[in-house]
Amino acid sequence: MKKIINAVENVEEQMILGLVKSRPGKLRKLDCGNVVVRVPKKEGKVALVSGGGSGHEPAHGGFVGTGMLDAAVAGPVFTSPTPDQVLEGIKAVATEAGVLCVVKNYTGDVMNFEMAIDMAKDEDINADYVVVNDDVAVKDSLYTTGRRGVAGTILVHKIAGAKAEEGASLPAVKAVAEKVIANVRTMGMAIKPCTVPAAGKPGFELTDEEMEIGIGIHGEPGTHREKLQQADEIAKQLLDKILADVDYKGSQVVVMVNGMGGTPLMELYIVNNFVQDYLQQQGVQVYDTMVGNYMTSIEMAGFSLTLLKLDDELKKLYDAPADTAALHK
Numbered sequence: 275m276k277k278i279i280n281a282v283e284n285v286e287e288q289m290i291l292g293l294v295k296s297r298p299g300k301l302r303k304l305d306c307g308n309v310v311v312r313v314p315k316k317e318g319k320v321a322l323v324s325g326g327g328s329g330h331e332p333a334h335g336g337f338v339g340t341g342m343l344d345a346a347v348a349g350p351v352f353t354s355p356t357p358d359q360v361l362e363g364i365k366a367v368a369t370e371a372g373v374l375c376v377v378k379n380y381t382g383d384v385m386n387f388e389m390a391i392d393m394a395k396d397e398d399i400n401a402d403y404v405v406v407n408d409d410v411a412v413k414d415s416l417y418t419t420g421r422r423g424v425a426g427t428i429l430v431h432k433i434a435g436a437k438a439e440e441g442a443s444l445p446a447v448k449a450v451a452e453k454v455i456a457n458v459r460t461m462g463m464a465i466k467p468c469t470v471p472a473a474g475k476p477g478f479e480l481t482d483e484e485m486e487i488g489i490g491i492h493g494e495p496g497t498h499r500e501k502l503q504q505a506d507e508i509a510k511q512l513l514d515k516i517l518a519d520v521d522y523k524g525s526q527v528v529v530m531v532n533g534m535g536g537t538p539l540m541e542l543y544i545v546n547n548f549v550q551d552y553l554q555q556q557g558v559q560v561y562d563t564m565v566g567n568y569m570t571s572i573e574m575a576g577f578s579l580t581l582l583k584l585d586d587e588l589k590k591l592y593d594a595p596a597d598t599a600a601l602h603k
Contacts, residue, residue, distance in 0.1 A: 462576060
């Protein structure tokens with residue numbers, strides 16, 4: 275294993291410390307674990323908390339800041355944070371307006387966030403949650419019951435965060451988050467696996483001629499393996515599955531071309547070149563495009579495509595200001 279780290283047991287903490295030190299005066303790390311919170315604390319408005327296993331950077335700590343998350347809780351690589359860690363994140367940012375947790379649909383994440391929310395309610399904190407399940411690849415996987423939560427989660431952070439900044443109530447912020455979840459879909463692929471530092475070897479193997487379609491963000495299996503195709507063919511396959519799941523025709527959409535951590539921007543832009551033309555042919559109007567690393571799998575080589583159908587409310591909230599390490603508007 276070749277990685278630019280110090281000790282395996284310090285990877286997550288040193289990563290979080292490095293993130294916080296890159297945003298002096300805007301982020302701080304709690305003493306209780308790898309929890310990043312916004313500075314200064316937001317008052318009088320709904321606070322947003324998210325998180326999950328490390329290894330998906332810049333998710334989730336990179337999206338803590340004005341207009342998005344108030345706290346992000348990082349567990350070990352590809353492993354959910356504990357309920358106690360999540361509770362500390364909730365307590366650190368809670369306001370009288372309440373807290374909304376944005377949870378990706380993985381069994382450990384959902385269970386631990388639910389427990390933390392129950393504990394927060396015992397401490398008279400008004401807390402609720404939504405579960406993101408945007409992956410159209412598989413209905414059930416090694417880690418989930420139902421569809422997985424993947425890169426579309428970032429758009430939930432953005433839009434729910436903007437709604438909270440407006441001073442909306444907790445039910446209103448939850449409702450707009452659920453509207454995003456209902457209208458966002460993602461599918462991904464990989465040509466090379468990633469290596470979890472603690473494991474020291476790749477999570478799966480692919481030959482130079484193979485690709486995995488429908489891959490998850492933890493290296494879990496997709497729908498199938500096949501011979502590596504050209505970029506346009508890969509993108510078409512992913513888009514066709516997304517377009518078959520939700521009727522985007524005649525709608526304005528946000529497109530996210532998300533790198534899995536080890537994919538050069540050159541290749542992501544080649545994919546986007548096809549995506550833009552193909553969506554136009556399908557009668558889908560692209561309102562805005564995001565290209566880059568938003569929710570990764572350490573150094574996995576591959577990408578995912580995400581479409582979010584917009585209405586006037588979602589468009590306004592998507593365009594609202596945000597100031598985080600990984601996303602500025």
